[in-house]
Amino acid sequence: MGLNITQVDAFADRPFVGNPAAVCILEQPRDEQWMHLVAREMNLSETAFLVKRDRGYDLRWFTPTVEIELCGHATLASAHVLWEDGHIDPNEPASFCTKSGVLTARKKDDWIEMNFPATPANLEPGSHEGLEAALGVRARSVGRSRFDRLVEVESEAALRSMKPDFTRLGQLDNRGIIVTSAASSPDYDYVSRFFAPAAGVDEDPVTGSAHCCLGPFWKERMGRDNLLGYQASARGGFVRTRCEGDRVFLSGQAVTVLRGELVAGLEKT
Numbered sequence: 001m002g003l004n005i006t007q008v009d010a011f012a013d014r015p016f017v018g019n020p021a022a023v024c025i026l027e028q029p030r031d032e033q034w035m036h037l038v039a040r041e042m043n044l045s046e047t048a049f050l051v052k053r054d055r056g057y058d059l060r061w062f063t064p065t066v067e068i069e070l071c072g073h074a075t076l077a078s079a080h081v082l083w084e085d086g087h088i089d090p091n092e093p094a095s096f097c098t099k100s101g102v103l104t105a106r107k108k109d110d111w112i113e114m115n116f117p118a119t120p121a122n123l124e125p126g127s128h129e130g131l132e133a134a135l136g137v138r139a140r141s142v143g144r145s146r147f148d149r150l151v152e153v154e155s156e157a158a159l160r161s162m163k164p165d166f167t168r169l170g171q172l173d174n175r176g177i178i179v180t181s182a183a184s185s186p187d188y189d190y191v192s193r194f195f196a197p198a199a200g201v202d203e204d205p206v207t208g209s210a211h212c213c214l215g216p217f218w219k220e221r222m223g224r225d226n227l228l229g230y231q232a233s234a235r236g237g238f239v240r241t242r243c244e245g246d247r248v249f250l251s252g253q254a255v256t257v258l259r260g261e262l263v264a265g266l267e268k269t
Contacts, residue, residue: 002261005042006085008077011206011237011252013110018237019206020257021077022047025087029058032067037265040064045201046074050082056095057082059103065200068175070100070119070147072208072239072250076112079105080254111240113251114208118243120216121150134168135179135195145213147175148194152217156184156191160232170197178210180217188230188238190218206237208250215241215248 005024012018022042029051039047039062046068050057059078061071079094081087088094094105105114121143128142128151135151137158143150149172153159159181169177176196183191192214194207204210211229218241219225229239240251 002263003266005260005262006077006081006256007044007258007260008080009255009257010073010076010080011208011231011239012235012255013253015255015257017235018252018255019073019204019235020044021074023050023074023078023081024048024262025050025052025081027051034265035060035062036067038062038262041265045204046071048074048078050078050096052087053097056097056102059096059098061098063196063200068199070098070116070209070212072114072116072211073206073252075103075105075114076208076250076252076254079112079114080256083107084256108251111251111253113240113249116209116212116248116250118216118246118248119146119148119209119212121145121148121213130168131172131177134165134172135162135177136164137162137179143217144174145178148210148213149174149177150213150217151177151179153179153181156181156232159191159193162193164195164203166195166197166202169195172198175199176201176204176207176210178207178213180214182221183230185230189222189227190214190229191232192229193232203233205233205235206231206239206252208239208252211239211241211250212248215243215250219243
């Protein structure tokens with residue numbers, strides 16, 4: 001008998017937008033090498049592996065090349081699958097034990113709200129010519145969070161027109177680069193893009209964990225909370241952010257697009 005794998009478009013209200021993630025619910029833990037191989041086979045920005053425990057689920061995330069410490073869209077996808085497939089009652093929260101601590105998710109009408117750690121950025125004054133050259137855009141400010149660089153640019157038009165040099169970006173000493181600006185549209189508050197070539201993902205479609213940095217940043221900049229961000233990738237997607245102390249509540253929608261069965265490579269490794 002094979003292993004069921006569900007593909008979910010996260011931070012999406014319809015198929016084929018947002019960020020696709022694969023979700024594998026395992027009956028028992030598998031070794032790291034096997035999870036790397038499955039994630040490489042799926043070839044999505046993240047594949048999530050879950051194992052039931054006494055209270056909640058152990059959750060790990062893998063890109064096609066590396067394991068990562070925090071992922072928003074694959075957590076959103078995991079909660080969506082647990083509720084949709086009847087592993088958890090939709091009225092109950094989903095709880096995940098991860099490398100970034102305990103994360104929870106709750107259904108809020110058509111949206112899912114996740115409780116994540118805030119990762120605010122500390123501003124880095126001085127010249128950033130190498131980073132600007134790699135991105136192909138001038139920076140208003142540059143900061144560094146727990147995982148990423150945060151680059152604010154002048155306008156949404158400048159952000160959308162960027163054509164980064166992924167080889168040069170992949171040589172920087174951080175997981176990824178968040179680029180952001182205030183929105184020019186009244187439909188959302190701020191806009192972003194996220195690049196992580198060092199982790200095997202040149203441009204991520206919609207990055208929940210980046211909003212753990214973006215939420216606090218734009219709350220301070222705008223002097224208000226409960227913001228709506230739009231990640232302006234080719235697929236695009238919306239993320240709501242709400243800050244409480246050292247936590248950020250991220251909200252998004254999710255749609256199941258594919259159910260499959262892994263029938264080979266299931267033997268113990």
